[in-house]
Amino acid sequence: MMGIDTKIKRGSGELAILALLNQEPLHGYEISKRIAQATGGVLQFNLASLYPLLYRMEKRGWVKGKWEEAKSGRQRRYYHLTPKGKKQLAPLRQEWGMFFQALHRIAGVAHAG
Amino acid sequence: MPDEQELIKARLGKLGLGPHREEEIFRELSEHLADHAAALEARGVAPDDAAQGALDTVSNWPAFRNEILSAETEEANMNYRTKALWLPALCALTLSNGLVALMQIFGHPPDSYWLGTAGWTMKVLSAYIVPWLILQSVVGAIAAYWSRRAGGSVRYQLLAALAPAIALLGLFVLVIPISIMLKEHGANHIRLSAFMIVTVVWVLLPAVPLLIGAAPFLRRPQAQP
Numbered sequence: 348m349m350g351i352d353t354k355i356k357r358g359s360g361e362l363a364i365l366a367l368l369n370q371e372p373l374h375g376y377e378i379s380k381r382i383a384q385a386t387g388g389v390l391q392f393n394l395a396s397l398y399p400l401l402y403r404m405e406k407r408g409w410v411k412g413k414w415e416e417a418k419s420g421r422q423r424r425y426y427h428l429t430p431k432g433k434k435q436l437a438p439l440r441q442e443w444g445m446f447f448q449a450l451h452r453i454a455g456v457a458h459a460g
Numbered sequence: 461m462p463d464e465q466e467l468i469k470a471r472l473g474k475l476g477l478g479p480h481r482e483e484e485i486f487r488e489l490s491e492h493l494a495d496h497a498a499a500l501e502a503r504g505v506a507p508d509d510a511a512q513g514a515l516d517t518v519s520n521w522p523a524f525r526n527e528i529l530s531a532e533t534e535e536a537n538m539n540y541r542t543k544a545l546w547l548p549a550l551c552a553l554t555l556s557n558g559l560v561a562l563m564q565i566f567g568h569p570p571d572s573y574w575l576g577t578a579g580w581t582m583k584v585l586s587a588y589i590v591p592w593l594i595l596q597s598v599v600g601a602i603a604a605y606w607s608r609r610a611g612g613s614v615r616y617q618l619l620a621a622l623a624p625a626i627a628l629l630g631l632f633v634l635v636i637p638i639s640i641m642l643k644e645h646g647a648n649h650i651r652l653s654a655f656m657i658v659t660v661v662w663v664l665l666p667a668v669p670l671l672i673g674a675a676p677f678l679r680r681p682q683a684q685p
Contacts, residue, residue, distance in 0.1 A: 376492045394492055397492075398528065423491055
């Protein structure tokens, strides 16, 4: 599978993270694991690509990291979706839906939305 | 498990985001690395190889560092040193010198009748120097507290609190040698004596109440659990 361009990856990563955190708070490693699982490995985030994205989203007030005890008993920094982040989710979904529709029209790229 | 936090610190270096935030980032990244290494181990990879494999997922550490800094400063242009050191130090300096100015404007100078006598010196001390020195403790407290609230290290808190004394020391260290070099008025020993006196009155004496005022607030910024 070809790698996805960094900017597209970053943009889609924001949507993926917001959508995941809308279900439940997760720590960084769990976020990267869930994204990889849910996209069949098409979208993968490692240490270097995930955390700058999370920190940027945190600075914007979309997510909030809090140290909490994980099931393993270790303290992990769990990211929670903030009300501001929740508001971002719908427009981002719409934007990406439009993006894939446009690609579909011009290049026959199918989209799931 | 290998100390992932140290491995990350060695690769990223100091981020200049303040000790608390830096520690938090290093800790969070090390937890991620530990999880990744554990997942590799669960797939049968040897522990050392797993730790190395987790580290190798980052191909360019300097670029990663820049990405973190860029993300962290996206909406906070003022850097850590400005917030935790320069602003509280400038506030302390302004307050300290502002107090001198206010006391000169609103204070009651001793009657010139006393000029040149020990009584005059005592009156100057009681009218200006002692109240000013007492107020320096408030200045030191404000600067240290401000620096601590901004996430400043104990060193930054101290430097911010002592800023008025440090600034004047710098000024004297600069001015007196120049004055000696110019050799316009008076003998060098007189200039040196004057230097000693002004250093004691304007630097060492205020440094004591500045430190006393700052002392209750000198604390490492709180780290999250």
